[in-house]
Amino acid sequence: LDGKNDMILLTRKADFSAAHFYWNPTWSEEENVKVFGKCANRQGHGHNYTLEVTVAGEIDVVTGFVVDLKLLKDILEREVVSVYDHRHLNYEVPEFAEGTGMVPTTENIAVAIWRRLAGKIPGAKLHRVRVYEMPDLFADFYGEGA
């Protein structure tokens, strides 16, 4: 707009369906159930997760874009959806695998997705990763040091 580049935020959503459970192998079954409740069922249960990725940047005065939308969609697909969708997070996604001690809570999933995306979006800054586990529960992460 009239030669002045304005900082703006652009958000794109993506979905993935995954299974997970919460379990601390150093605890007894009782302790796990006490802390994690129904989520401690090791057969796993699952969710339709919704991911909102927000990038910040200046509007390109020629294209009107902060970021190429097709490119952003491809990055989300390659870095996150292809890895998480129709997967069991505890067994098939490396950051939550046995021995990592990482429980796939909504909070940890948001941080893990941030790390998968940080530095991968050309020309814009990753601003926020929001993950909905259910429509009534979500986590927001603004990055290390934020």
Place this chain on the structure above:
Amino acid sequence: LDGKNDMILLTRKADFSAAHFYWNPTWSEEENVKVFGKCANRQGHGHNYTLEVTVAGEIDVVTGFVVDLKLLKDILEREVVSVYDHRHLNYEVPEFAEGTGMVPTTENIAVAIWRRLAGKIPGAKLHRVRVYEMPDLFADFYGEGA
């Protein structure tokens, strides 16, 4: 209304989060992947399912109810949600267990929930069971012989 009992439909929603996968044990891995795609991953994935249960009946002229809402909610909780929520449908729900040959598709889940609820709702007729696996995919079942 003025002594005339009118047939009306009442619908109540409930949610459950569950894991599942699609697999025919008499087929090869290749055959399963060809038919079921990503859903054939035997580690399982999951969904936030939404259930809509519709009952039909006359309005009680004293209470204005087709069915006692608290009772209906309790029945859905006892017969469906407590059995399906935070469970792995293939391993923990009897109607989809190994050996039944029942694949936990949205269609089969709708039929199974119908069977769990039919005849359990006092004073009203079960009219329709709708199950959403995702916001963009759902199945409706109107009962045997419908």
Place this chain on the structure above:
Amino acid sequence: LDGKNDMILLTRKADFSAAHFYWNPTWSEEENVKVFGKCANRQGHGHNYTLEVTVAGEIDVVTGFVVDLKLLKDILEREVVSVYDHRHLNYEVPEFAEGTGMVPTTENIAVAIWRRLAGKIPGAKLHRVRVYEMPDLFADFYGEGA
């Protein structure tokens, strides 16, 4: 389409915010609370109701309309929204007033709105009235004798 008039259903939504409570004056307080639970609080509580009105008719081959949308909107506004919106159903809407014995349940509201609209929509047939009291609870009425 090519001179053949096809039966089609058209649905329009409208919203209204109202207060209500459930109470049978011939019962004791205990009886009312037992049957109606929290809804028996005579100070009233309230909801954002959503109304879906479905009309059935043939498509006018010249306009492509079953019904003039602006006219339908005006009818809903005049017959329902202007009467129910920002009102206390038990005190201000005649069909639920003291002495009628009509409890303003979702079921009875659907029937009452049907009666307000029946015969008022030129050139189309009222097919269904759906009323949502909450996103997870709704009633459908298809008319007397349906």
Place this chain on the structure above:
Amino acid sequence: LDGKNDMILLTRKADFSAAHFYWNPTWSEEENVKVFGKCANRQGHGHNYTLEVTVAGEIDVVTGFVVDLKLLKDILEREVVSVYDHRHLNYEVPEFAEGTGMVPTTENIAVAIWRRLAGKIPGAKLHRVRVYEMPDLFADFYGEGA
């Protein structure tokens, strides 16, 4: 389920974004504005349309499917979305082109999509086409002779 094939309905949604306007070339500008209001602006405006396609059929006892979901998605993409999405309905979609006299109302779009899909879904019967123009306005078509 136990060898008995049950009739069930399966619904899948799809989206398309399109421009349109309402105009009868045999009328004056005044007449068009009187009947079609803001929609008579011939520069066009647009919507995010949501399409719900419902098919009816028996559940395949081996797969648990009424219809192969991937195939259904491909059919919707090929027959409807690829033709309507990011298009101007009045100029680029044959059934609404100048000279057809077909106004691209929600009702007519539902009928047109029915005709595009009828007979194209192997093993299941097209049951209903629902088109949302806005979240508060939609049309349902059940087919010729329905």
Place this chain on the structure above:
Amino acid sequence: LDGKNDMILLTRKADFSAAHFYWNPTWSEEENVKVFGKCANRQGHGHNYTLEVTVAGEIDVVTGFVVDLKLLKDILEREVVSVYDHRHLNYEVPEFAEGTGMVPTTENIAVAIWRRLAGKIPGAKLHRVRVYEMPDLFADFYGEGA
């Protein structure tokens, strides 16, 4: 994640249905209607309110939680939902009672809920209270001095 505690935001929703009206007892009826419009109807009307409570904190490296979700849900239930749900805000909720001069607007409800929750959530900081009166109207409060 790798021993570094990251600040993250977690949001949980809750719902309550309540009646209210807007009225300043030191004004005439005309003045009240001029300022508050339809909301000045002292019979009251009502809404399905949605509450979003956001807490900020570090992720516990053992549990993966910012806050125990069951505990958070119990706090929202005890401090807010049990007090506001199925109540008339003007008559039954102390902070809006006659003589306080507090009008139960969306803005004031957000502040009141902040005060009910501040300091009650162990191990995390209350970050934001959002209250939706309708899907198209909401207020955000970030605390005194924010």
Place this chain on the structure above:
Amino acid sequence: LDGKNDMILLTRKADFSAAHFYWNPTWSEEENVKVFGKCANRQGHGHNYTLEVTVAGEIDVVTGFVVDLKLLKDILEREVVSVYDHRHLNYEVPEFAEGTGMVPTTENIAVAIWRRLAGKIPGAKLHRVRVYEMPDLFADFYGEGA
């Protein structure tokens, strides 16, 4: 609340339906399609846009309002909706007209709406303009120098 004016944010939504396309007249058709994809179709396509306008201010201790809601609604209607709704952004909205070089992307629409509203809301500060082009894509603008 008790004489202390608290800063709060109030958000109101509004909708408009518009047509648009993306095109740089100094580029070849190939270049436009390469950068803008399906959006480069000069017949135009369209969307149901959702606008969220957030204002910040102190709560008036007498009315409980940050801003008069009726007034805010009128301003959104006059400054934005009446200009954008049922319009073709490229042909009928001055800030995107031919020769401006302004492509009507979600980002640029958010900035343009900010400029239409800044300084027009008495007693409150414009805080954020959010524009949804689709439910899964939106832009946020916090103003020049933000």
